[in-house]
Amino acid sequence: MHSDAPVAWRGPLWALSILLALLGMLGPFAIDTYLPAFPAIAAGLNATPLQMQQTLSAYLFAFAFMALFHGSLSDSFGRRPVVLWGLGIFTLASAGCALSPTIGWLVFFRALQGLSAGGGIVVARAVIRDLFPQAQAQKVMSQVTIFFGIAPAIAPMMGGWVSEHLPWQSVFWLLTAIAALLLLTNWRLLPESLPRERRQPLHLGHLMRGYWQLGTNPRFVLLALASGVPFNGMFLYVLAAPAFLGEHLHLQPGQFFWFFLLNILGIMGGAWLSGRMAGKVAPKRQIRHGFVIMLAMVLLNLGANLLFTPHVAWAMLPICIFSLGWALMVPVITLLVLDLVPARRGMASSLQAFVGSTANGFVAGVIAPLVMHSTVGMAAASLLMMLIGLVAWIWLHHRWPEIGRNVT
Incomplete structure (x- = not known):
């Protein structure tokens, strides 16, 4: 924590947590809000299902690509400029989506949204560790996780209501308004947490050496896999919600909110527990x-789907408790990632986000379409993604048992 931290943020911690969480929510919110509008957009722009899928893929891969650079840019220019420029570009790109006359233009502006949306979540993590020591940073990170977890749950509900009652362009005008409000709020309130004397020079050779050193650091790679991949054990069900909830559980679209509400409660519960454990466990x-x-939960989910026909009375519960377990551990792993290279926290956050968003894009574009019509397939895929993270953590724990041992 730098010496100016008490001056940089004068308000209560929960207010800073909400501010940073809203930045982090923008990326996933821009995905989940427009998914319910797919049929209306396709009809309005005379687009094929493949072209509609390209609007999602363009966003996800642009997001993953630019996630590599947001944090590094913030290491050199400061945290505030990267956040504010990102929000400004996202606002314009969202308006461009709403005004798109053809599917080609929509794909272009969705890619521009993806390039700008990652700055919030990447830089927010670095801001937290800049300002606070580890135990307090874990509490703030846990609070951020609480609010961040709300985005993939409420976004489909909001998008569904808007697309049902208003033209499809209204979804993107909603995103434009949200981004503009965030831009104004952060311009007025977001502190600059990285003093000029601690910034890194923006030289290509220096930057590439930093990426190489971090990307070839096995501790970083294993921590990034442990935090980024298991999230998809739950996110898969969010992406496949129309098939999972409608086709398999026979719920009406108006009843989908129960699943998202349970996931919100799971994430909030896990993040709350993580904050309570900070400095104690x-x-x-x-x-x-x-x-x-x-x-x-993934073993219970797979076993139940192998033995029984899925039913709404039990099928959603293991996924929601899984969300609690993920939210319990991810704030801690994120801080361990940032502390690997204190002088390059922005870059570390960028690479961690790149791993996670690449996994999200692969699940959205490949895994979800393959397994969404089978509850056993979804449960098996959820188990596989959790096991990738678990094996990474076990390997890390075995090779460097001292990591995460001390309570601070």
Whole structure:
């Protein structure tokens, strides 16, 4: 924590948590809000299903690509400029989506949205660790996770209501308004947490060496896999919600909110527990608790779907408790990632976000379409993605047992 931290933020921690969480929510919100409008957009622009899928893929891969650079740019120019420029570009890109006359223009502006949307979540993590020592940073990170977890749950509901009652362009005008409001709020309130004397020179050779050193650091790679991939054990069901909830559980679209509400409660519960454990429970123990919960839930989910016909009375519950386990451990792993290279926290956050968003894009574009019409297939895919994270953590724990051992 730098010496100016008490001056940089004068308000309560929960207010800063909400501000940073809203920045982090913008990226996933821009995905989930427009998914319910797919049929209306396709009809309005005379687009094929493949072309509509390209609007999602363009966003996800642009997001993943630019996530590599947001944090590094903030290491050199400061946190505030990267956030404000990103929000400004996202606002214009959202308006461009609403005004798109053809599907080609929509794909272009969705890619521009993706390029600008990642700045919030990447830089927000670095801001937290800039301002606070580890235990307090974990509390703030946990609060951010609470609010961040709301985005993939409420966005489809908002998008569904807007697309049902208004023209499809209204979804993107909604995103334009949200981004413009965030831009104004952050311009007035967001503190600059990186003093000029701690900024890194923006030289290509220096930057490439930093990426190489971090990307070839096995501790970083394993931590990034442990935090970024298991999220998709839950996110898969969000992406496949129309098939999972409508086709398999026979719910009406107006009843989908129960699933999203349960996921919100799971994420909020896990993040709340993580904040309560900060400074009291060793990070590695907290991570172990999270993985135990997730492993138990994916095994229960797979077994139940193999033995029984899925029913609304039980099919959603394991996924929601899985969300609790993920939210319990991810704030801790994120702080361990940032502390690997204190001088390059922005770059570390960028690369961590790149791993996670690449996994999200692969699940959205490849895994979800393959398994969404089988509850056993979805449960098996959820287990596989959780196991990737678990194996990464076990390997890390075995090779460097000292990581996360001390309570600070």
